[in-house]
Amino acid sequence: MAIHHTFETDESVIPEAMRRFLWRRAYEISAIMLTSIVVVLGLALASWSADDPSLNHSIASKVTNWLGAPGAVVADLLMQPLGLACTIFVLVPLSWAAQLFQHKNI
Numbered sequence: 001m002a003i004h005h006t007f008e009t010d011e012s013v014i015p016e017a018m019r020r021f022l023w024r025r026a027y028e029i030s031a032i033m034l035t036s037i038v039v040v041l042g043l044a045l046a047s048w049s050a051d052d053p054s055l056n057h058s059i060a061s062k063v064t065n066w067l068g069a070p071g072a073v074v075a076d077l078l079m080q081p082l083g084l085a086c087t088i089f090v091l092v093p094l095s096w097a098a099q100l101f102q103h104k105n106i
Helices: 016-046 068-101
Strands: none
Touching: 016 068
């Protein structure tokens, strides 16, 4: 004789107030993670130097990027093809994070 487990998907199991609470925390955690990524990317781009060693520029000098060699590589990969237009990769996600902090959909 087989035992069948049925899992109810009825949303009434979780009270509405608890669902709202969890969704708000999810928005806030997402906003914090997105803001962290944007800050790291912004630091790498702000300290970009054409003299830093990267994937397409081999040099024996010391890395001057604030985030070290990984920051120099990421900044160079964005600055070479896009130039200052790569600030879009900082400003747009920052506006998304602001919307998430306000519990709004992106």
